[in-house]
Amino acid sequence: MKTENQKAWFFVLPVLLLVAFNALVPIMTVVNYSVQETFGNNVFFWQGLDWFEQILRSDRFQAALGRQFLFTFLILIIEIPLGIIIALSMPKKGMWVPVCLVLMALPMLIPWNVVGAMWNIFTLPKIGLLGYFMNDVLGIAYDMTQNPFAAWVTIIVMDVWHWTSLVVLLSYAGLVSIPDAYYQAAKIDGASPWKVFRYIQLPKMKTVLTIAILLRFMDSFNIYTEPFVLTGGGPGNSTTLLSIDLVKIALGQFDLGPAAAMSLIYFAITLLVSWLFYTLMTKDDAQ
């Protein structure tokens, strides 16, 4: 049981100051912009909640939000089961375990724009390995700069390549923490592999899987650099996810008011969903 000690605040103070400097000032700037109109020269006019209304009603925002949810949904539905399957089939001990872990973690340590550039080089028709293989060996027309469907498949596959290992490593950490005695007991009872998974492995992986889903949700919902470098949001607007659209409005058109309102709506959605996961997770911790 933790003891009550208000002096603990002093331990937290440096963290509080550093994060507050980085978080509060910028977020207040965003809030400021979101309720004002400016014509440059630092002259501002009170705008109220007009920007919020305008953004929420605009087809462009709704389309980007729809694409964002579709992207995140596809990422979760592919990466989570795939990660569990790979973790289940990995060896539990032996010299190959660290080799597997290091190789699997490698994609996560590559700078995000290099990931985008790498997949660009990989998928170029005629030049890239995948582009060549699809077009010239299999005879399937594949060019993600022309075909929206190809662009979508490519950004999904790229993200699966980039982040499935996170789910694998988390699930694996959960699996190796199961004592051998559990499996022996299951064997004596004659439990089928499915039953072992459902009643022994899955409950043990519950905490780590919650973390995996939380992290994958947050990161795929906030994704910017990789698809931006790979497709630039195109062809047309077909892969313009929420972050890409936001940066286009803020830095491309310099519409600070609408961009700020959009930022706050965006952040609020991320917060709401993440908060749901967080309460689920801390409930588990308490037990």
Add this chain to the structure above:
Amino acid sequence: MRKRSLIPILYIAFLMLPIYWLVAMSFKTTNEILSGFSLFPQTFTLDNYKVIFTDPSWYWGYINSIIYVSMNTVISVAVALPAAYAFSRYRFLGDKQLFFWLLTNRMAPAAVFALPFFQLYSSVGLFDTHIAVALAHCLFNIPLAVWILEGFMGGVPKELDETAYVDGYSFPHFFVTIFLPTIKAGVGVAAFFCFMFSWVELLLAKTLTAVQAKPIAAEMTKTASSAGYELGLLAAAGTLTIIPGAIVIYFVRNYIAKGFALGRV
């Protein structure tokens, strides 16, 4: 058993393919890349690497990145240690709210912060310095470090603290000579994650720098725009960005799974 190990092997092969292609491209001449498809470099060349290692604007990109990533790792872990200890050992007013608020900063989309960050760091005169990027990356790395360290510290029984105090240790003495060595795996993992997320992030790093502290990843965009033109150079620069990650990951290989579980396994 044989059939089962096929799955990780296929998965790793899938992971290695684009990396192989990047590395193979970096050893090809521009001519060879543009003239058609070849699985292995036909005319093996080191010219692309030579360009990077002789042009200061290229190799300074690496040095800049390493400088701000190291600064960020040291700052994040140093301030996260006492905070994580407080969260794992004490109850205090607003502790749960504070912990969640810290996490919300890990959730914020970087795109939301790009422009305000530029204004903030310009107004305090830190624009285009290493420390600006290091401080900006604290936004998401400190919460992560606190979270990981708190997980690892939670696994250390409280009796350890109490025995030390009974034995007459002062808090700083106990923390440095007894507690830190006990959780050194956690410190390593937290440092690894700070390194990793600072190393891979580009949007903020690029927004906050112009010349003096420009990261390598931003340097690369100058070739990326000219599609097909300097692909070999781009591939070589990309290959070199993989190496630091591969080195640090080797040191934490036994703890990485636990680290990704944020110390909660």
